Amino acid sequence: MQVFTTTQELREFIAQYKSQNPTKTIGLVPTMGALHKGHLSLIETSRAHCDCTIVSLFVNPTQFGANEDFSQYPRKKEADLHICNKAGVNVVFMPEIEQMYPLDSTLQITFNAPKAMANVLEGKTRPGHFNGVLQIVLKLFNLVRPNKAFFGQKDAQQLLIVQKMVQDLFLPIQIIPCPIVRNEEGLALSSRNAYLSANGIQQALKISASLNATTKAIMRGIKESQELKRIALEILEGLEVEYFEIVNHELQPLEQIQKDSTLILVVARVEGVRLLDNLWF
Ligand code: AMP
Numbered sequence: 001m002q003v004f005t006t007t008q009e010l011r012e013f014i015a016q017y018k019s020q021n022p023t024k025t026i027g028l029v030p031t032m033g034a035l036h037k038g039h040l041s042l043i044e045t046s047r048a049h050c051d052c053t054i055v056s057l058f059v060n061p062t063q064f065g066a067n068e069d070f071s072q073y074p075r076k077k078e079a080d081l082h083i084c085n086k087a088g089v090n091v092v093f094m095p096e097i098e099q100m101y102p103l104d105s106t107l108q109i110t111f112n113a114p115k116a117m118a119n120v121l122e123g124k125t126r127p128g129h130f131n132g133v134l135q136i137v138l139k140l141f142n143l144v145r146p147n148k149a150f151f152g153q154k155d156a157q158q159l160l161i162v163q164k165m166v167q168d169l170f171l172p173i174q175i176i177p178c179p180i181v182r183n184e185e186g187l188a189l190s191s192r193n194a195y196l197s198a199n200g201i202q203q204a205l206k207i208s209a210s211l212n213a214t215t216k217a218i219m220r221g222i223k224e225s226q227e228l229k230r231i232a233l234e235i236l237e238g239l240e241v242e243y244f245e246i247v248n249h250e251l252q253p254l255e256q257i258q259k260d261s262t263l264i265l266v267v268a269r270v271e272g273v274r275l276l277d278n279l280w281f
Helices: 007-020 037-049 077-086 129-144 153-168 191-195 198-219 225-235
Strands: 002-004 026-031 052-057 091-093 148-152 174-178 240-247 263-270 273-280
Touching: 002 007, 007 026, 007 091, 007 129, 026 037, 026 129, 037 052, 037 077, 037 148, 037 174, 052 077, 052 129, 077 091, 091 129, 129 153, 148 153, 153 174, 153 263, 153 273, 191 198, 191 273, 198 225, 198 263, 198 273, 225 240
Parallel strands: 002 091, 026 052, 026 148, 052 091, 148 174
Antiparallel strands: 240 263, 263 273
C-alpha cells in the first residue's frame, strides 16, 4: 500500500498508473477517516469493482459550519492506515489542509449546490455544507480521475447531490451507492457514535427502530407520509428529533410514498450527538 500526503505525489502516481495500465480501472473511496465497518464496506465494494482502490482520508474544513465539530472530529491516522492496509487498499491519500486548499478562502473557487436539494433537510441547519462537500469531492475527482467512486447511502442527501454534480457537469465517473452498515442491534455505524456513552447507544437504537416500524407500516399498506411520520415519532419519543421527512430523490416532500423513488430520513440528537439514518424505499 502506498501512502501519499501531497497532491503532486498522487497526480504522479495516477499519471503513471494510467499510462502503464490503460485498461485497468481506478476506484475512489472518499472519507474523513476514523474508519469503521461502514467505510470498510465501501472499500470492499471498490476492490470488487476496480483494479486499483484509492482511499482518501481528509477532514474537510469547508463542509463544517463555524459551530460544528471540525476541530473535535475524531482523527485516527494510524488505525485508519492499518485498516486500509489490511483491506487491500492500493493507495491512501491523506493530505494536510494546505495541500487541498493552498489559497486563502477569498481566492478559492466555490460551489453552489442546487438550492432545491441543498437548502433542505441537512442543509437547513448546515448552510453551505453541501457546497463544501462538492468542492472537496470535485477536487478529489480531478486529482484521482477515478472510473468509479463509492458513496454510502447513509449520507443520502450527499449521495444524491454528488450524483447530480456528476450528471450536470458531465463528469466521466460512475457513482456507486453502497448500503448502510449497522451494528448488530441496528444502529447505523458512524464515526460520531464514538461520542456516545453505553446508555446513549441504547437510546440511539430508537432511530433505526423508527425506520423499521415505518417499513412494517408500509408493508401493512399505509402510504400517507403523515401517518408514517406519526408512527415513527411515537418510537422516537424521548430523543431530540431534528427531522423525520419523507421525500423523493430530488429531496422534495411526498404526501404519499412511491415505490422505488422514496427516501425516508431521520436525524435526532442523543447526548448532543447528531445522528442520521434513512431508508431507501
Ligand atoms: P465520512 O467519513 O463520514 O465522510 O464517510 C465516508 C463515506 O462512508 C461516505 O460515503 C459515507 O456515506 C460512508 N459511510 C459512513 N458510514 C456508513 C455506514 N454506516 N454505512 C455505509 N456507508 C457509510
